Amino acid sequence: MSKLKVAVIGCGSIAKHRHLPEYAQNKQVEIVAVCDIVEERVNEFATKYDAIAYTSYEELLANQDIDIVSVCTPNYLHASISVAALKAGKHVLCEKPMATSKEEAEEMIREAEAAGKKLMIAHNQRFVPAHQKARELIEKGELGKLYSFRSAFGHGGPERWSVDGKDSWFFRKEEAFIGAMGDLGVHKTDLLRYILGEEFVEVGAFVETSSKKNADVDDSAVCVLKTENGIIGTLAASWSYVAKEDNSTIIYGEKATLRLLDDPINSLVIQYIDGAVVKYELGGIQTNDIGGQSSSQVIDKFVHAIIQNEESPVSGSEGLKSLQVVLSALESNETKRIVTI
Structure with missing residues (x-):
């Protein structure tokens, strides 16, 4: 089976210490794209993981090769980027808190259902x-x-x-x-x-x-x-x-x-x-x-759920509650x- 292609949007500390290294350790996925508005930061990770660097998440989501997106941005962008990614046909792993309101969270859940894609909230x-x-x-x-x-x-x-x-x-x-x-x-x-x-x-x-x-x-x-x-x-x-x-x-x-x-x-x-x-x-x-950031199991469990077509380990509705x-x-x-x- 070919590897699932992963993109990480937001290259701050949670991406640096959890998402990117954990994806890199998972043999069933390949990091193909990273995105951040800080060009120097995104270029550093693109070089490290041999990935394409984006400064626009909209451009990244237009890349049809990408199967999975991790949303590691500031909280106020979680819902809008997750919804855009789901509409673009990507599975989404979103950092917590999943949204800034009940309405935003409900929109994320609806979009995941409409797209037939997995939505997981990173409650490790x-x-x-x-x-x-x-x-x-x-x-x-x-x-x-x-x-x-x-x-x-x-x-x-x-x-x-x-x-x-x-x-x-x-x-x-x-x-x-x-x-x-x-x-x-x-x-x-x-x-x-x-x-x-x-x-x-x-x-x-x-x-x-x-x-x-x-x-x-x-x-x-x-x-x-x-x-x-x-x-x-x-x-x-x-x-x-x-x-x-x-x-x-x-x-x-x-x-x-x-x-x-x-x-x-x-x-x-x-x-x-x-x-x-x-x-x-x-x-x-x-x-x-x-150094205390390895193996949260979030990435491995999300990837497993996608490959086996199982329910998301921490679904959008769980995140909302x-x-x-x-x-x-x-x-x-x-x-x-x-x-x-």
Whole structure:
């Protein structure tokens, strides 16, 4: 079988450290095109991956040889470029958050269906071994009835990670739409939905800009969430955890407490009601430290779904459900009310 031909639109850090190297490692695809409005940047990647350089995504999408497009642009362009790519007959892997509104996300989903193409949202936390094991244990009833949870995703901010440092688009509302809650919080809304196996129905939130002087988007958010069966808990997303990244989740049930990525060695720890403790060394999670970016599994799972014609591993409708929790959190902060999702 001939290799699927891949294009990456947006050559910032997520493309550099995840999409491009992971496509390069996958033997079933070939990187044929890269696109960025910064000519120097796109030329560098074109040379590295022996690909055609584009500064216009419209010109790239006119290339009929391309089968797959990764959308790695600033958030405000995710939906419009994804829709254009789907209309051009390409499968689309879009970075999170998938869109800046429910309407945009719904348009992406409609276009994928109309084109008969796969749309995947890059929520990699579902594929972390500890998180997959947690879902399995919860499904099996190992924790009994679930009562509560707390989850956090925080680090020192995009300036440590983005190619543009302190001048990054992440800090500008017109390009990012949302700050830490969209960058990190949406990962956790997706993860919690996945692990708990339930949808959220209510959210209350405080969303603030406190640590970043150069930002007009949030850098710290804390949400209280409630699922359809009454599991309640908190989600924190922050760019102000300056000492060390926190990516932990704790689930409290009637039979046990489950701790995820809360211990540097044991990525999953179960503490039972009778005092027994079971520890799993399942490996860590990709971090925002350079070198912690390999094998998110997102690319491999997307390519596999296309070749086998299976359902997208994180479909557009799944991405929308995770986005809606974030949109509702913003609404809660603005209205100072609990919002029904």
